[in-house]
Amino acid sequence: MGDQHSTVSVEETAAKIQAAAAVTVLCHVHPDADTMGSALALAIALHRAGTPVQVSFPEPHELPRSLELLPRRDLVVPPAALPDAAELLVVVDCSSADRLAGLSGQIAASDTTLVIDHHRTNTFFGDLHYVDADAQSTTVLITRVLDALGVEIDADIATCLYAGLVTDTGGLRWANPESLLLAARLLGTGINGAELLRGLMDTHPFAWLPMLGAVLGRAELEPAAACGLGLVHTVVLHTDVAGVAWEEIESVVDIVRTSAEAEVAVVLKEQGEQRWTVSMRSKGLINVAEVALKLGGGGHAAAAGYSATGTRDDVLAALRSVLG
Numbered sequence: 400m401g402d403q404h405s406t407v408s409v410e411e412t413a414a415k416i417q418a419a420a421a422v423t424v425l426c427h428v429h430p431d432a433d434t435m436g437s438a439l440a441l442a443i444a445l446h447r448a449g450t451p452v453q454v455s456f457p458e459p460h461e462l463p464r465s466l467e468l469l470p471r472r473d474l475v476v477p478p479a480a481l482p483d484a485a486e487l488l489v490v491v492d493c494s495s496a497d498r499l500a501g502l503s504g505q506i507a508a509s510d511t512t513l514v515i516d517h518h519r520t521n522t523f524f525g526d527l528h529y530v531d532a533d534a535q536s537t538t539v540l541i542t543r544v545l546d547a548l549g550v551e552i553d554a555d556i557a558t559c560l561y562a563g564l565v566t567d568t569g570g571l572r573w574a575n576p577e578s579l580l581l582a583a584r585l586l587g588t589g590i591n592g593a594e595l596l597r598g599l600m601d602t603h604p605f606a607w608l609p610m611l612g613a614v615l616g617r618a619e620l621e622p623a624a625a626c627g628l629g630l631v632h633t634v635v636l637h638t639d640v641a642g643v644a645w646e647e648i649e650s651v652v653d654i655v656r657t658s659a660e661a662e663v664a665v666v667l668k669e670q671g672e673q674r675w676t677v678s679m680r681s682k683g684l685i686n687v688a689e690v691a692l693k694l695g696g697g698g699h700a701a702a703a704g705y706s707a708t709g710t711r712d713d714v715l716a717a718l719r720s721v722l723g
């Protein structure tokens with residue numbers, strides 16, 4: 400296990416990748432566009448350079464519909480098809496080993512685990528870490544690595560990088576200057592950014608609408624919670640989600656967080672009998688990554704999450720006590 404002393408520069412990261420005879424790239428469980436875009440961008444570059452490379456992610460090994468927009472998914476293999484041990488394991492967009500779920504055993508089995516991530520709550524669980532919490536997406540970091548490797552950013556790689564960049568910046572809503580400059584550079588390769596963004600962020604099956612109706616109808620506002628800054632929360636029950644993929648459920652919090660009266664928005668998603676995953680968003684006054692850390696999870700200052708057990712009221716009570 401590494402620690403902060405195992406931090407490496409972008410040049411050292413590129414050199415390590417260049418020296419590897421074969422590379423396995425792992426994404427986090429329930430992959431999103433940032434983890435998969437990062438993995439595929441790196442894999443496409445390595446494949447082109449003649450380095451054997453494969454991408455995988457933990458079970459359930461089912462790619463969200465929106466990520467079918469990404470190129471070269473033939474580089475993605477199911478966990479069972481991975482070698483037992485990789486010479487170089489690159490883990491992208493994962494703040495902790497548990498985000499690899501059933502694939503976390505790959506860390507101990509590989510010669511070297513290189514973690515590339517932008518979560519402030521990263522636990523430095525590998526051997527080498529290129530972690531920069533000021534980067535707004537892991538694809539920003541992958542771009543720096545590809546530049547250090549002298550890789551040409553073609554349309555396929557640009558599509559993967561752009562997918563992670565736009566989704567992790569809320570469709571560039573909170574993009575910083577580095578992100579916007581990167582967006583301009585990637586669009587300059589000729590990719591259709593509007594079509595990609597619509598497919599990734601603004602497209603849902605019809606079943607999303609009745610699910611939203613039920614879930615938003617039970618939203619509650621607690622003006623006194625979160626130090627008086629206001630908390631809005633709702634619950635996604637198992638019975639709401641028939642015919643709706645988990646990625647559709649992930650989008651609920653982005654609607655709940657628009658409530659003007661609440662600094663913090665929370666969605667409790669029922670995973671089983673008294674088992675929940677909790678998504679949190681803040682508007683900037685409360686650091687929800689710190690809240691999530693205290694409750695066993697992690698994330699970013701404005702977007703974080705954790706797992707919890709108990710009744711809905713137990714989970715909300717524990718959350719209120721941390722939020723203040």
Ligand SMILES: [Mn+2]
Pocket residue numbers: 433434492517535536537567
């Ligand atoms: Mn990310």
